[in-house]
Amino acid sequence: MKKNKAIDWKNYDPNDFYDELIAAKGKPRRAATAITDYLGNLGSEEIQARQQAAELAILEMGISFTIYSEGENIDRAWPFDIIPRVISLREWENIEQGLAQRLTALNMFINDIYNDQNIVKDKVIPKYVFANSKNFREQCRGFTPPLGVWAHICGSDLVRDKDGKVYVLEDNLRVPSGVSYMLENRQLTKRVFPELFDNNSILPVDDYTNQLFDMLASISPRPQDHPRIAVLTPGIFNSAYFEHSFLAQRMGAELVEGADLVVGEDDCVYMRTVEGLERVDVIYRRIDDDFLDPEVFRADSTLGVPGLMRAWRNGKVGLANAPGAGVADDKVIYAFVPDMIRYYLDEEPIIPNVPTYMCVNKQDQEYVLEHLDELVVKPANESGGYGMLVGPHSTKKQRTEFARLIKKNPRNYIAQPTLSLSVAPTLCDEGLAPRHLDLRPFVLQGVRTYVTAGGLTRVAMRKGSLVVNSSQGGGSKDTWIVDEEN
Template sequence: MSIDWKSYDPNGFYDELISSPGYPRAAARTLTSYLRSLSDEEIHERKAAAEHAIVEMGITFTVYTEGGNIDRAWPFDIIPRIIPRKEWMRVEEGLKQRVTALNLFINDLYNEQKIVKDKVFPKEVLAQSKNFREQCVGIQPAHGVWAHICGSDLVRDKDGTLYVLEDNLRVPSGVSYMLENRQVTKRVFPELFENYSILPVDEYPSQLFDMLASLSPRPLDYPEVVVLTPGIYNSAYFEHSFLAQRMGAELVEGSDLLVGEDDCVYMRTIGGLERVDVIYRRVDDLFLDPEAFNPDSMLGVPGLMRAWRKGNVALANAPGAGVADDKVVYAFVPEIIRYYLDQDPIIPNVPTFRCMYPDEREHVLKHLDELVIKPANESGGYGMLIGPHASKRQRAEFADLIKKDPRNYIAQPTLAISTTPTLCDGHLEPRHVDLRPFILQGVRTDVTAGGLTRVALRKGSLVVNSSQGGGSKDTWIVDTES
């Protein structure tokens, strides 16, 4: 037999499927028993079938290199990650709580700024925010929601506690891979879907469309919704086209749209101009409108901000939502939840040191060899210092960076991030994972059943990003009494 669970050892980390060598967690027993019954040849065939399906379905991601952009097949591991539904219900509640508070926070910052006046959120953090947009001050978007689509990254520590690692509120990506992972897994293990009660994820595109439609400034049964993409060279173009197709929405670039003299947005079509009601924009703020932001942008639509400000078009996510997508703001989210909702956070933050405060900064500088240092606005695993794996020179360089701009840095302990069994060169080995659920907020709030599990395919690595060698797995929320 190919898989011997007794010899699988997560080396002291919390494992998502196995509680101890030879003993699967209750929710994973059916899966582990089934995998044990497969021969080496059968497992190889399933893996090959998954790789073939990914190529056949055209599931790719783009890596930027010095020599140009390279499209690569999506890296996927066939062994799913399993979370019991009972646990997930609490996580879902916590995610809804978090995104509700964050939207109240963003709306407050662009209007009355009560949280700043009440000295719960420091005015100096807002003053130095790279993502606060003066062009958005005074705007009240539909339902008071700015971040309509949020992807919050979750990690599990050694004791099994789930933490929010960060919130992605600007242009969160990855949901298409969550959906495609499920389709590939159904092809590879169709029989398992007969033996498990696995919560579906397939309804996400319709939920996304309904949420976007709820933002429409015109009371129509079928408002005109479009997906605005930077174009085919963007790393997430696969997702842009995938979601547009699944929603039955037009995929457009900036040159396909114009703002008329009536300050409404129109789409150029073969039959003439058609008014657009809602734009799901996958273009960063600064490139959205050359009149309001970067005048050299060729990706946006001149006058778009004017049309949005006058309430003639809805934008999701709203420009300026990124003010809360800042790792220093992240450190204040527990206070933000208490301030707006008068509740304690259901899902905790990772313990975080804010270098802007002298006592916390002093602690960080003394313990650089133990901590992970993150700049406020980098993403994709870039710009970080992982203290235990860094050289003395690297730590000294980061110490200088922190001293020069303390507001721009936070520090966190190095978590013993959970693992899950992964097929590596024909063998079963533990690999570290995180989870990105997607939360939709409009008239109502919906959370995906699970999300995108990203896996660090390199042995010992904690970096799960596909651009740095990571892959992904299907995520099963299973109904079980255990």
Template sequence: MSIDWKSYDPKPFFDELIAAPGKPRPAARTLADYLASLDDAEIRERKRAAELAIVEMGISFTVYSEGENIDRAWPFDIIPRVIPRKEWERVQAGLVQRLSALNMFIDDVYNAQRIVRDKVVPEYVFANSRNFRKQCVGHNPPHGVWAHICGSDLVRDGDGTFYVLEDNLRVPSGVSYMLENRQVTKRVFPEVFESSSILPVDEYTSQLFDMLASISPRPLDYPTVAVLTPGVFNSAYFEHSYLAQRMGAQLVEGADLVVAEDDYVYMRTIEGLERVDVIYRRIDDEFMDPEAFRADSMLGVPGLMRAWRAGNVGLANAPGSGVADDKVIYTFVPAMIKYYLDQEPIIPNVPTWLCTDEKEREHVIAHLDELVVKPANESGGYGMLVGPHSTKKQRAEFAELIRKDPRNYIAQPTLNLSVAPTLCDEGLEPRHLDLRPFILQGVRTDVTAGGLTRVAMRKGSLVVNSSQGGGSKDTWIVDEEA
């Protein structure tokens, strides 16, 4: 399994590390030279060290299979993805621009609705949205921010251009794996970290705490912050406990909290009730408050919406922010940027067909074998059709679904997603990947230096989600001038 870059050929795809056989990209040269210096036994030893570290550190994720919850070790590839700092600075600016516009849109939707009145976004787009919450109309959260934590998925096409594939604004996950990937990689390749200028990601949890503190109703240096989890059987429970521990916050379930008659939120402790200032919720809107949403929810806190609307507790992300976490809304984000900020988008969208438009819908149905079709509100790679890898029967089923509910579907071209060298059972091979950076917005905006790179471990696959057989890599933003 020793690495010979001259025999590694990523064509016809854009490769994140290797420009052509035997030619590493400038930012990846130090890493590529180091990897090439390792023999077969050394590479296997590093791979084994990473696997042992993941088990030792307890890094896991949950797969739901046949009614059972199965905890699995986090799938990880030891060869990092490398992005030059100069290129990343532009991406970072584009992410800040995008989240700013999205938050302005959410605030507008629940208040003046200027963007609808000015016919930039059609009313049906959010009026028929599964995530529009009438309970949020007329509310003004601190700093005008609704989506405090965003994970926007980025992909590169064959020419190396970054595109935004989708925005995750409800309960974005994965940041703990980004942080743990870095710790594992430092154990595996300490020598490379000593000889390279790799931007750190470790400050994320302190930035997260500062952002949460900025929406506290009480001006305290250290407000009481709680991470609200659905519980140990949730697929992201590892992340919930990890972030709570790293922030010094309380990890709570719905039964641990109570909203009193004064509309303040309190946490049950062995010493009595303690007021909670900010809740980082990892529960969907529908389940967070049985008084306001689903009455049968056993996961939420009765009265939580009352406390939030009274300004007595900060919630991140705010209820209702999912109105912009919709793949139909996604198509209008470039227009939002122009409308609210009077700027051109720095990072473009992937070209998208809206199935609500009759002509576009018929085009999609006629070209299902070429396109990727996605439902508006699903996540995790579920419920979508990858046309070139689909059967005739699957395409016929999707054509019927689209005609039945056109609002629920968009379609995009099958991109030539970029690849990166990945250690597989067959040896070193190019595998497709994406990138999920995390953006925090409160009184200020912070962007992670890189993000969670997810990689399709199956040959030829474009699906990178861990629940669908994907893995991940550490992401290095390398300062070439350092």
């Protein structure tokens, strides 16, 4: 980046993409005026110095994530870009309502399919859609958890197309991750641009861990002001271990592994301590269903707690997210969420889905196979950007392989148009340049529903790339919800 040069926004070109900060060359969006004016006056040398200060703070604070490479666990510093992404409060209020609507319908769907299955009887969703899902748990049939909520924590990924319209790209209801990085991104940005937070109406995100604690407390089998809450982690080698320890510390909860817990003869869950066994009321579990209870799921699991499902079903412990909630994490079931909203809530979806082709449908499959070079193809239950085909960036060999996989197991694949994802100014080697991004807000549901003011903005740091996952070279930004009226 050239030194001692003020930023001229007239030279910044987002091309034909929707830019989150700049409406047109030299014209910032109203909600972004404060940050664009500030950066314009700061100069490139000072911006670069503040980026370096942020990167140093990340190392000092130990903000990291783990990637798996060639059989090794590699800790890397969290990739962070200091230029925030800005959304107006007026637009955000509509998004917030849409996210709350969506999670409410998803929880009603999960409860329905594990009980009466009315949505199948009324022929809104075919039974094979969930019966063939690898995350449908027969062990959860005939049960309703406290408050009727299965997915207490959801991270739905949002994207914006070139026309400015926001879509839900996918829902994450098993063990959604990333919220700690959203919180750390805010702290880093406050350190880098403290004066901007003094003079602008940027909605806070700091109350998330208090909201998380209150939500978890609401599903405790023993109503009290301070139930004992534990965060169940697979251990230090898990890619999200930083987040597990971060959230436990912020909530004042216990950070435990499976071996630290035991289910007693009374079906209550106890934590081993130096002073003996102490009862645990609620477990925020960060391990997949398969490993949760070796008596019910994988018998070879050493990560879970024998008898935990029995304790949960008998109402002796709260589990978030509930076992079986991941059935709605399936990308085939995602295609039916608008129908769920209409069926359960008698409302139109506030935030639309991305148009989706289901390869299990013969007509859809034929279209997908004929247009592999144009579409994004995703497996139903992968996460982290793995196992997918980005048609416009693929080779003929890759498309041939995906055609084979789709024909072999059509239920496992969906396809979507390749969206022209929105961009935002990002600090790159060549200066400020547009990079594609998405947004993962976090929604909590217990006695009430809470939506974070913004979320984790993930950025594809490589020019032209649409892959935002940190495990595959993506970065992140702070997300500002700005009240333009103040």
